[in-house]
Amino acid sequence: MSATAPSLLVVSDYRDSLNAVRPEGRWFVGLVRDFGYQVTVMTRTEGANYVDEMRAAGVRIIDWHPSSKFGKADRQRIRRELRENHYDLLHLFNNKSIVAGIMAASNWPGKVVTYRGYTGNVHWWDPSAYTQHLNRRVDMITCVSQAVKDSFDRLPFFDRNKTVVVAKGHDPAWYAEVKALDLNREFDIPDDRTVIVIVANARKMKGMEYLGSAVRKLPPDLGIHFLFAGRGLDTQDLLADFADSYYGHQYTFAGFRTDVLNLVAAADISLLPSVKGEGLSKVLLESMFLGRPTIMTDIGGNRGLGIDGETALIVPPRDEEALRDAIVRLAEDGELRQRIGPAGRDYMTEHYRADVTVKRLHEAYQQLLSR
Numbered sequence: 019m020s021a022t023a024p025s026l027l028v029v030s031d032y033r034d035s036l037n038a039v040r041p042e043g044r045w046f047v048g049l050v051r052d053f054g055y056q057v058t059v060m061t062r063t064e065g066a067n068y069v070d071e072m073r074a075a076g077v078r079i080i081d082w083h084p085s086s087k088f089g090k091a092d093r094q095r096i097r098r099e100l101r102e103n104h105y106d107l108l109h110l111f112n113n114k115s116i117v118a119g120i121m122a123a124s125n126w127p128g129k130v131v132t133y134r135g136y137t138g139n140v141h142w143w144d145p146s147a148y149t150q151h152l153n154r155r156v157d158m159i160t161c162v163s164q165a166v167k168d169s170f171d172r173l174p175f176f177d178r179n180k181t182v183v184v185a186k187g188h189d190p191a192w193y194a195e196v197k198a199l200d201l202n203r204e205f206d207i208p209d210d211r212t213v214i215v216i217v218a219n220a221r222k223m224k225g226m227e228y229l230g231s232a233v234r235k236l237p238p239d240l241g242i243h244f245l246f247a248g249r250g251l252d253t254q255d256l257l258a259d260f261a262d263s264y265y266g267h268q269y270t271f272a273g274f275r276t277d278v279l280n281l282v283a284a285a286d287i288s289l290l291p292s293v294k295g296e297g298l299s300k301v302l303l304e305s306m307f308l309g310r311p312t313i314m315t316d317i318g319g320n321r322g323l324g325i326d327g328e329t330a331l332i333v334p335p336r337d338e339e340a341l342r343d344a345i346v347r348l349a350e351d352g353e354l355r356q357r358i359g360p361a362g363r364d365y366m367t368e369h370y371r372a373d374v375t376v377k378r379l380h381e382a383y384q385q386l387l388s389r
Contacts, residue, residue: 023053023054023055023056024055024056024106024107024383024384024387025055025056025057025058025103025104025105025106025107026046026049026055026056026057026058026105026106026107026108026109026383027058027060027099027100027103027105027107027108027109028046028057028058028059028060028109028111029059029060029061029083029084029096029108029109029110029111029115029118029119030042030059030060030061030083030109030110030111030112030115031061031062031066031083031111031112031115032059032061032062032066032067032068032069033061033062033064033065033066033067034067035067035276036067036068037278037279037300037304038067038300039066039067039068040067040068040071040192041186041187041188041300041372042111042186043068043069043071043072044068044186044187044188044189044372044376045186045187045372045375045376045379046059046072046075046077047071047072047075047077048372048373048376048377049376049379049380050075050076050077051075051076052373052376052377052380053376053380055380056078057072057076057077057078058077058078058079058080058099058103058105059072059077059078059079059080060080060082060083060096060099061079061080061081061082061083062081062082062083063079063081064081080099082095083114083115084096084114084115084118084119085114086114086118087113087114087117087118087149088117088118088121089118092114092118093118093119093121093122094122095122096108096118096119096122096123097122097123097126100122100123100126100128101126105128106128106129106387107128107129107131107383107386107387108123108126108128108129108130108131109131109132109133109160110130110131110132110133111132111133113150116132116150116151117149117150120149120150120153120155120156123155124155129157129158129386129387130155130156130157130158131156131157131158131159131160131383131386132150132151132156132158132159132160133159133160133162134151134159134160134161134162134166134170134297135162135166135186135297135298136162136166136295136296136297136319137165137166137168137169137294137295137296137297137318137319138169138294138295140152140169140170140173141173142173142174142175142176151170152173152176156180157180157386157389158180158181158182158382158386159180159181159182160182160183160184160379160382161181161182161183161184161297162183162184162185162186162297162298163183163185163296163297163298163318163319163321163322164183164318164321164322165296165297165317165318165319165321166183166297166298166319167181167182167183168318169318182382182385183378184375184378184379184382185298185370185375185378186298186300186375187370187371187372187373187374187375187376188303188304188307188366188370188371188372189371189372190307190363190367190371192307193279193304193307193308196279196280196283196308197280197283198280198283198284199277199280199281199283199284200284201213201245201281201284201285205245205270205272207243207245207270208243210241211241211242211243211268212240212241212242212243212286212287212349213242213243213244213245213284213285213286213287214242214243214244214245214285214286214287214288214289214345214349215245215246215247215281215282215284215285215287215288215289215305215310216229216244216245216246216247216248216251216288216289216290216291217247217248217278217281217282217288217290217301217305218246218248218251218290218292218301219248219249219250219251220248220249220250220251220253221295222293223292223293223294223295223296224290224291224292224293225291225292225293225315225335225336226251226253226255226256226291227255227256228291228293228335228336228337228338228341229256229289229291229338229341230255230256230258230259230260231259231338232291232338232339232341232342232345233259233260233263233265233342234259234262234263235338235339235342236263236264236265236342236345236346237264237346238264239264240345240346240349240350241349242265242268242345242349243268243269243270244260244265244268244269244270245269245270245272245281245285246269246270246271246272247272247273247274247275247278247281248273248274249273249274251271252271278301278304279304279308282301282304282305282308282310283308283310285310286310286311286355287310287311287312287313287345287348287349287355288301288302288305288306288310288311288312288313289312289313289314289345290302290312290313290314290315291313291315291335291341292314292315292317292319292320292335293315293317293335293336294317294318294335295317295319296317296318296319296320297319298319298323299314299319299320299323302314302320302323303323303366303370305362306323306324306329306330306362306363306365306366307363307366307367307370308363309359309360309362309363310359310362311330311331311348311354311355311358311359311362312324312330312331312358312359312362313330313331313332313333313341313344313345313348314330314331314332314333315332315333315334315335316332316333316334316335317335320332322369324362324365325365327358328358328361329358329361329362329364329365330358330362331344331347331348331358
């Protein structure tokens, strides 16, 4: 470890929505401001978000990102940066960066760190895994939740000391000025409805089939309206479930939206019925930071995000009856909604605030550098 503050090279991609990238970028802003790190981020700047905020905080930005995993030019570009400037740490954040970065650092004396944001799909018998996280050159894997760490630690022959849990924290200030969308004007949803928002893209892990089954079992006259935001959610199966329920005309599919936070802020309840695969659900964190009463499933990536009945309602995955009961409970009990919404926000602020997770990342780096 150098006598001065550590120097860190990050290879990542910020060409995504602001909501998606700023929790990661906030790590590096915090490392510079709070702990004196020298941070350089390699990322394409065209179409990127949060780059100006990082640059204003003192993060050096290199307008480049690998275009392939195994391209010679890609690994040479990272290798040249490592040779021409002093770095203690190299942190790699996506498949292209991880593969190219590991090869670039083959004879480099610093520490190589990779990031993993979801569970599963890393197998000890898969040769490609050894070009990424399971490569001997990797000194540490930052896991966004305990579930992600557990998925590595269960692997045979794996060194459990390599994994560390560091959540991507959020800044309460991001949510203080979020304005609720007028759902009546935007979607013609009656003002007297209790709106349940579901934000997801159509993947089986999101558990929409169980939500559909729960909808068919809901009692009438709850006064609710379902608002779906995300790609591909209006499947024939889900539409058939609604048609077979009392709520056959009390739903809206909004499709992909860039104003998801405004939708969530306008809703009365946020729901995500995931059955597996979540590393740390950004949607749930955002919902709770916005003070929305939230229903979530008890899967590995969600554990630690709330306390059942106090800061959220937590139901078993793949259990449509428990999901139905949670919907009914929140829809009928306005006082419960008024209590657990703010309680969830307080819980997030205590455990998932950005400066808390920046400190955890700093501690992980320090532990690695001391080895």
